[in-house]
Amino acid sequence: MKGEFGVLEKILSKDLIKNLSIREYHRGEFLLALDERKILYLLEGTVYAVRYHDGEKIIHPYFFKPNQFIGINMYLQKDIRDWEMVAATKKVRAVVLDEKFLEEHMFNDAKILRFILERGSGVIRQGARGFFMRSHGGAKVFFAFIIMSNSVDGKMHFLKYNDIAHVLNVGRSMLYKLTGELVHEGCIEKNKDCINILDEEKLKRYYEEYMY
Amino acid sequence: MKGEFGVLEKILSKDLIKNLSIREYHRGEFLLALDERKILYLLEGTVYAVRYHDGEKIIHPYFFKPNQFIGINMYLQKDIRDWEMVAATKKVRAVVLDEKFLEEHMFNDAKILRFILERGSGVIRQGARGFFMRSHGGAKVFFAFIIMSNSVDGKMHFLKYNDIAHVLNVGRSMLYKLTGELVHEGCIEKNKDCINILDEEKLKRYYEEYMY
Structure with a gap:
């Protein structure tokens, strides 16, 4: 389907796009748990980043919207690993880009890396x-x-x-x-x-x- | 002199390093003014990022210390251009990396770009x-x-x-x-x-x- 993968279609070859898969999440489900090495590209729904303080309390969520990359700063900066990403809407759809895919097809290409990073620290x-x-x-x-x-x-x-x-x-x-x-x-x-x-x-x- | 250019010596060739020059600034002098397209690598002193609000008031400075890159997020994200970088110590020394140098020797290399970005959004x-x-x-x-x-x-x-x-x-x-x-x-x-x-x-x- 045309445009199904958003900006990923601009930066990845058709062959790579064909092999991407979309995952669905429901309200409250974690898209990214502590210490997972991946990033996500959000297609539908809202996701927020939560942290636990003193064991219980959730403090300042950052919110993500469709067409944003989730977890990019955490992936690149090894010293931040204390956020989790959780689906805030009934239905969330995202492309999961795992470490192997990122290292082989995305982060060894300066143009792609730059493209992502230009959009990366907005949140x-x-x-x-x-x-x-x-x-x-x-x-x-x-x-x-x-x-x-x-x-x-x-x-x-x-x-x-x-x-x-x-x-x-x-x-x-x-x-x-x-x-x-x-x-x-x-x-x-x-x-x-x-x-x-x-x-x-x-x-x-x-x-x-x-x-x- | 060995190590004079800090981490730049790790990521750039000896030929490129030879051609870098160090600039000195004095307290209150601007290292990076609005709309300048460059980044700086700080060697000595403290620099802070200032913004003007309502024409006069300076609001929340971010501070930079030696061995940090200054202006990297502003350079990459074209929508943030409202910060200026000012020398806070008597003497500040920095390597100026202008747009031409960045585009030709640094930002077209995924490894270098990633190295800088891993250190980039700390501030x-x-x-x-x-x-x-x-x-x-x-x-x-x-x-x-x-x-x-x-x-x-x-x-x-x-x-x-x-x-x-x-x-x-x-x-x-x-x-x-x-x-x-x-x-x-x-x-x-x-x-x-x-x-x-x-x-x-x-x-x-x-x-x-x-x-x-």
Whole structure:
């Protein structure tokens, strides 16, 4: 099927593309567990990167959207291995590129490596930007940014609503207060497994002064 | 002189090394201005990345230390061009690798590209980690981390002391209060153009629970 493998079709030969396979994951399933040496190319759904702090708490997820590579920085930088990647939407589809494939067909080619890397650290930067907003603008500014930057087709999916409280570093009651405010202002609508964006412009106004 | 060019000697041929030149910069001088297409390899001194927000304010510097590449993410990712790199110590020495040199001798070689990239996004991650501490642990925790992670030989240099207030997102009086506390606790000593670390273990204890 044309374009089924996204940007991979631009950088790999037809023969290699033919041999790629697509894996399906369901909500809550791990795409990448600790110490796995592979990267993924996301085709459908949302994935987030979670970390465990003090054994239990999930802290600041980075989110991935279709057409992004997942795990590239972890793969290249041997000192970061403490993130896991988990499916946040009902259905996630991704191409798994294992170590053998990466070393034989992708990372020994400067053009391909560069192509991937030009797209690679966007998620880390998005995280850094988000933390800047959190520390300079506060939880509501950060919440608005999180919703906007992690939505696909106007929806931000989550695994458990309380995950968002961990990301914002607020308690459950503050999360519901902030959600209520954004709903009341007509910015969003909250559903069982996602937030629907109703007014992008209003949400943007919260964080645009902290944007870089 | 043996080892003069640090890791560059590992990745470039002797002929290329012979033609490299070292530039010297003084405190406050820009190593990389907006829209310059080059990267630098730092040999001596400390450099920080500054951004201007609302025309005036300097926000969160990332710091660079000897043997790091400066500007690599900006070079590869065409959408980030809003950082400038400024010398924070009296004397800074760096090898300038311009676009022509990078494209002809470094970035068309997968091994070299990968070598650089394995070391490339450390500074961005350090920034993200710092912001996590700032938002979850507060200004003093972040201050302790900034001092530790940006020091060379036990000293953290700065251009103006007030720059640190901007990094911590506190006012001048809070910066002096926090400095006074760390001095009083025997963690640091403040000089005209640098902070001297007196007790690394005590400083680490502030932020270790937020470390990842």
